[in-house]
Structure formats: structure tokens, C-alpha cells
Amino acid sequence: MKALLFDLDGTLADTDPLHLLAWQEVLRPYGLAVDPRFYRERISGRLNPEIVRDLLGLEGKEAEELIEAKEALFRRLARDLRPTPGLPALLRFAEERGLAWGVVTNAPRENARHVLEALGLRPPLLVLAEEVGRGKPDPLPYRVALERLGLPPEEALAFEDSPSGVRSAVGAGIPTVGLLTGHLEEDLRASGARVVVRDFCDFIKKFNYHQK
Structure with missing residues (x-):
């Protein structure tokens, strides 16, 4: 080795609990309730564009804005790792x-x-x-x-x-x-x-x- x-x-x-919180916040307006199992099965380990395309059918500018909002929220949450x-x-x-x-x-x-x-x-x-x-x-x-x-x-x-x-x-x-x-x-x-x-x-x- x-x-x-x-x-x-x-x-x-x-960091997964923080990503979970961030996804819960940005997906709530779309009517999606993200619990730990949903996060584990549908979100964890995937690329952001794939996630929003799969869950919401979003691409282009709208998808980029949602991803940017989610990641900005994650960074605010992830201060004391x-x-x-x-x-x-x-x-x-x-x-x-x-x-x-x-x-x-x-x-x-x-x-x-x-x-x-x-x-x-x-x-x-x-x-x-x-x-x-x-x-x-x-x-x-x-x-x-x-x-x-x-x-x-x-x-x-x-x-x-x-x-x-x-x-x-x-x-x-x-x-x-x-x-x-x-x-x-x-x-x-x-x-x-x-x-x-x-x-x-x-x-x-x-x-x-x-x-x-």
C-alpha cells in the first residue's frame, strides 16, 4: 500500500446531517419532505445537477440557483466541523x-x-x-x-x-x-x-x- x-x-x-438540513430547507417550497431515509436513498453520494434533475426535473439557470442556495446554506451551517x-x-x-x-x-x-x-x-x-x-x-x-x-x-x-x-x-x-x-x-x-x-x-x- x-x-x-x-x-x-x-x-x-x-457532514451529512448538515447537508440533510440544507436540502430540507431548499426542497420544502417544492413540496418535498426530506427525511434521513430519503436523503440516504435519493441524495447522498450523487452530484447536485443529477439530484435536482431527478427530484424536480430542473435544469439550466433554475437548477443552478437552487444548487447555489443549498450549498451556501450548507457552508453557513458547517462552521465547527x-x-x-x-x-x-x-x-x-x-x-x-x-x-x-x-x-x-x-x-x-x-x-x-x-x-x-x-x-x-x-x-x-x-x-x-x-x-x-x-x-x-x-x-x-x-x-x-x-x-x-x-x-x-x-x-x-x-x-x-x-x-x-x-x-x-x-x-x-x-x-x-x-x-x-x-x-x-x-x-x-x-x-x-x-x-x-x-x-x-x-x-x-x-x-x-x-x-x-
Whole structure:
């Protein structure tokens, strides 16, 4: 293993409750009631344009304005973020062993910048789906990450919290760990996650155990 690749929302930090609140607010005028199950099944892990097209049939300027309002609200809510338990220790582990690491996300650039700054993180590699042309669950974002690192997929390890993200990483051939921050274990495993953990503390315990 030479690199760790992380999803952003729901993986580096538990931002899903904030995204849920933001979507509830902007979709309420359209008569849509967004509960946690609806969010998990219809929104989580998808690109914004796909979400508003699927839910509301919106495209063009109206869709862009709705997305902008939702993301602005999310950034106002996401001011005091904390990293997922165990993340600092895992990143120290990576640094001590000379492992590369990066973030691969469907999040818009402004959101990614905001979340990473709030967490005090500066990933050496940042791959944005909106810049590579296709988002998760398409494997392209992870393939781009591997290309930029100059690594084959078996030398990387991905961390994802959604079935969409897991399918993206697995589609690129990367062994993938699923985090139980928002989705069910059976859904993550059905999407191809090799291991499912509560958080990075749980992963570190299991990793250390298997190393003995």
C-alpha cells in the first residue's frame, strides 16, 4: 500500500446531517419532505445537477440557483466541523510511513475548500468530480487520482461512506473500506466494500490486529 484516498463528505467529517438540513430547507417550497431515509436513498453520494434533475426535473439557470442556495446554506451551517474519530491518527500513520494521501469528492470546489479549511487539512492531492467530467459512482474520479499518483489500483486504499462512492472506487479497482457514518453495512458491502468500520479508530484497531 502506497496511498490512502478519502471521500470528503461523511468520510473525513460527519457532514451529512448538515447537508440533510440544507436540502430540507431548499426542497420544502417544492413540496418535498426530506427525511434521513430519503436523503440516504435519493441524495447522498450523487452530484447536485443529477439530484435536482431527478427530484424536480430542473435544469439550466433554475437548477443552478437552487444548487447555489443549498450549498451556501450548507457552508453557513458547517462552521465547527470535527474530523471523523481516528482521522488525525491515521494521517500521522500515513506520514510516518511515507504514504501519499488525497481526497476524491463529488463536492463542489467551494464546499471542498470550506470543509478542508474547517478541518485544518491540506491534502497533497484533491480530485473534484466536477473538474474531471464525471462523478461518482463513475470510477473516473478515482482513476484520475491513480493516474496523478502514478500508482496501480492495488497499491491504494479508498475510504468511502456511501454506496455510490464505494462503487466508484471499486470500479477503479481500488480496495475500499466503508464507513458507517450514514449508510447501512449491507448496502456498503453490496456495493463492494471489503471492510466496513464505524470510524477510523475502528479501522486502526482492526488494521493493527491483522498486522500481528
